[in-house]
Amino acid sequence: MKISKKIVLLGHFGVGKSSLIRRFVENTFSENYKVTIGVHIFKKNVEIPEKDTDVSLVIWDLEGNDDINNTRLSYLIGTNAFIYVYDVTRPATYENLQAEIDFLKEKQKNTPIKVVGNKNDLVTKAFLKENNDNFGRLTDLYVSAKTGNQVDFLFSKLAESLL
Amino acid sequence: MLTNYNFFHKKQTNQILLINKQGIIIDSESDLFIDSKGKHLSDLHPFFDTIIPLLNTTNKQYNFDCINLTIGKNTRTVDGILNTEDEHAVFVFQDLTEQYILYQKVAQLRNEAEIKSQLYYHINYLLKEKEAFKDDFIANFTHAIRMPVNTISGFTALLEDSNLEQSQRYNLNIIKNTNEKLRVMINEILDISKIESGHFTINSIRYNLLNEFDEIISIYTKKCEKKGLKLNYKIDEKCPKYVIADKYRLAQIASNLIGNAIKFTEQGSIDLNVVCKTLTKDKATIQFSITDTGIGIEQDQLEVIYKSFYQVSNKIRNDGSGLGLAIVKELVNALDGTIEVNSTLGEGTTFTVTLDFEIDKNQKEDKHITKTNKTTANYEFKILLAEPSKRDQAIFLESVSKSKKFDVVIVETGDDVVEELHKQPFDIAIFNLKLPTMDGLDTARYIRHSDFENFKQIPIMILSKHPSKEEEQYCKQRRINSYLGKPYDKDVLLRKIKYLIKKKQAN
Numbered sequence: 226m227k228i229s230k231k232i233v234l235l236g237h238f239g240v241g242k243s244s245l246i247r248r249f250v251e252n253t254f255s256e257n258y259k260v261t262i263g264v265h266i267f268k269k270n271v272e273i274p275e276k277d278t279d280v281s282l283v284i285w286d287l288e289g290n291d292d293i294n295n296t297r298l299s300y301l302i303g304t305n306a307f308i309y310v311y312d313v314t315r316p317a318t319y320e321n322l323q324a325e326i327d328f329l330k331e332k333q334k335n336t337p338i339k340v341v342g343n344k345n346d347l348v349t350k351a352f353l354k355e356n357n358d359n360f361g362r363l364t365d366l367y368v369s370a371k372t373g374n375q376v377d378f379l380f381s382k383l384a385e386s387l388l
Numbered sequence: 389m390l391t392n393y394n395f396f397h398k399k400q401t402n403q404i405l406l407i408n409k410q411g412i413i414i415d416s417e418s419d420l421f422i423d424s425k426g427k428h429l430s431d432l433h434p435f436f437d438t439i440i441p442l443l444n445t446t447n448k449q450y451n452f453d454c455i456n457l458t459i460g461k462n463t464r465t466v467d468g469i470l471n472t473e474d475e476h477a478v479f480v481f482q483d484l485t486e487q488y489i490l491y492q493k494v495a496q497l498r499n500e501a502e503i504k505s506q507l508y509y510h511i512n513y514l515l516k517e518k519e520a521f522k523d524d525f526i527a528n529f530t531h532a533i534r535m536p537v538n539t540i541s542g543f544t545a546l547l548e549d550s551n552l553e554q555s556q557r558y559n560l561n562i563i564k565n566t567n568e569k570l571r572v573m574i575n576e577i578l579d580i581s582k583i584e585s586g587h588f589t590i591n592s593i594r595y596n597l598l599n600e601f602d603e604i605i606s607i608y609t610k611k612c613e614k615k616g617l618k619l620n621y622k623i624d625e626k627c628p629k630y631v632i633a634d635k636y637r638l639a640q641i642a643s644n645l646i647g648n649a650i651k652f653t654e655q656g657s658i659d660l661n662v663v664c665k666t667l668t669k670d671k672a673t674i675q676f677s678i679t680d681t682g683i684g685i686e687q688d689q690l691e692v693i694y695k696s697f698y699q700v701s702n703k704i705r706n707d708g709s710g711l712g713l714a715i716v717k718e719l720v721n722a723l724d725g726t727i728e729v730n731s732t733l734g735e736g737t738t739f740t741v742t743l744d745f746e747i748d749k750n751q752k753e754d755k756h757i758t759k760t761n762k763t764t765a766n767y768e769f770k771i772l773l774a775e776p777s778k779r780d781q782a783i784f785l786e787s788v789s790k791s792k793k794f795d796v797v798i799v800e801t802g803d804d805v806v807e808e809l810h811k812q813p814f815d816i817a818i819f820n821l822k823l824p825t826m827d828g829l830d831t832a833r834y835i836r837h838s839d840f841e842n843f844k845q846i847p848i849m850i851l852s853k854h855p856s857k858e859e860e861q862y863c864k865q866r867r868i869n870s871y872l873g874k875p876y877d878k879d880v881l882l883r884k885i886k887y888l889i890k891k892k893q894a895n
């Protein structure tokens with residue numbers, strides 16, 4: 226059985242949304258930062274053997290934004306799940322985390338949201354622990370597009386949870 | 389006419405797709421998606437996968453701006469409008485790639501600048517985290533690192549007092565010396581870490597500045613002599629005697645600089661010159677310079693010599709940590725002083741340190757025991773002490789200093805005893821039974837069997853850590869004049885020394 230699911234990645238600019246997708250889809254990484262304008266759309270099949278299902282993930286890589294209110298709402302139509310990405314090294318990308326998540330919940334009721342702290346290769350565990358009140362409580366997973374840490378896990382678990 | 393313009397400007401930028409409810413393209417204008425007629429939307433691009441469910445709506449309009457569509461090898465950035473009707477839907481695209489490229493360039497510059505400014509916070513945090521780690525390291529490991537080194541020292545000392553063959557003693561001496569070097573290096577690394585992390589503290593006490601320089605000189609005189617160098621020392625009479633300052637740090641600075649001078653000088657001399665630059669009622673600015681006739685430092689290297697782990701030369705054997713000068717510089721800075729260096733390659737180097745000292749109001753002499761040495765007083769008798777243990781050296785000095793009659797020259801090995809006896813006459817020689825290189829008894833035997841009349845009859849006393857009647861008897865048989873067990877009574881020691889000297893004079 227084959228199912229298609231739309232995943233939308235959001236978050237501030239430079240947090241590594243495109244890098245996470247590139248790591249997941251192509252298993253590559255580039256240190257060079259290239260701003261995403263509008264939206265890029267990618268597709269990757271994820272096999273869920275336990276459920277004998279192939280999930281076709283259609284991943285929307287949205288342009289980074291300081292304020293989620295500026296997101297083009299048409300991009301959100303038909304979304305099956307959100308991945309909200311922030312950069313653990315830049316407070317500006319997580320200081321309004323709760324408000325941004327609330328916005329998504331309001332716009333897309335009952336759509337699951339995974340909150341992900343990217344660039345965890347640049348910080349220590351102690352740093353993450355210290356910032357529990359800043360972002361730790363709301364975070365589902367710390368990942369690194371650079372090293373690939375937890376990236377496959379993020380997408381495959383999300384795919385599985387959507388079945 | 390407008391049709392012509394329309395054709396010219398819009399033909400390549402527009403695409404209209406007529407789609408049925410099942411997502412099949414019924415008709416297609418233009419060639420953004422070439423030969424798309426008859427295909428299913430999902431075959432064109434993943435973008436359409438999530439559009440297909442919208443085809444089931446009627447009389448709705450959906451706007452999709454700035455969609456990047458990779459078609460073949462080209463990526464086009466388009467704005468799209470989807471209009472759904474009863475029977476079908478119309479999707480109109482406008483290719484705005486060129487405009488969005490311009491927008492992308494502006495956004496790139498803006499975002500990069502903003503990210504850079506936001507990262508300062510994290511860089512600052514990382515630096516603090518690194519410092520905190522260093523602080524923890526110092527706090528937790530200072531003791532842990534020193535402990536095993538001290539343990540090695542302790543057990544080495546125990547082994548020294550045991551019956552060892554000469555080769556074993558030689559090997560033990562290597563362990564001892566290597567461990568000592570390790571101890572010095574660890575202390576230097578911990579010192580620089582403490583200074584850099586701000587854990588460095590200044591502990592000012594009242595002390596005799598002149599005595600302090602005397603002591604430093606007495607330590608390094610022996611080292612210079614061993615290397616065939618002369619250590620000249622001159623101190624300005626205007627220097628106050630009693631000051632309130634960090635005694636240990638002054639010694640550390642001077643010792644490091646003199647030690648370095650000795651290390652890099654193969655012949656000639658080392659000069660320590662202490663000058664009082666300015667003097668007020670309660671403050672003295674004292675400048676001390678250490679000049680050597682060593683290898684010198686290249687001019688372009690003078691700026692980097694204070695960097696941690698800097699090594700002056702690869703041409704000579706240098707087993708230090710490369711932290712000595714870095715520590716000196718940091719210490720001088722911490723004491724609000726200055727340090728200058730002048731050097732000529734192949735001729736030598738002068739380090740000049742200027743420090744302010746608080747003058748103690750009470751300049752009266754302290755009545756405490758000072759280590760006797762030949763530069764500070766006139767003594768009646770000269771003792772040669774061979775004692776490897778610093779603690780036992782101190783006990784001995786304290787014991788004999790009472791009488792103020794003795795000038796004590798201290799050496800640590802049997803070989804050094806012989807060397808000293810050849811250099812100058814002594815009234816008595818006192819050896820620890822166990823000595824490195826050649827033990828007390830072997831040294832005594834060498835003396836008694838030597839052809840040098842000036843010392844072959846010298847009174848010899850043996851000090852033993854584990855005294856026994858048998859050992860005392862054994863010593864007597866080997867023409868040892870006196871035998872004393874440790875710990876000894878100071879008065880007994882003095883009485884024995886005086887007796888032996890008196891006996892020698894009578895002969």
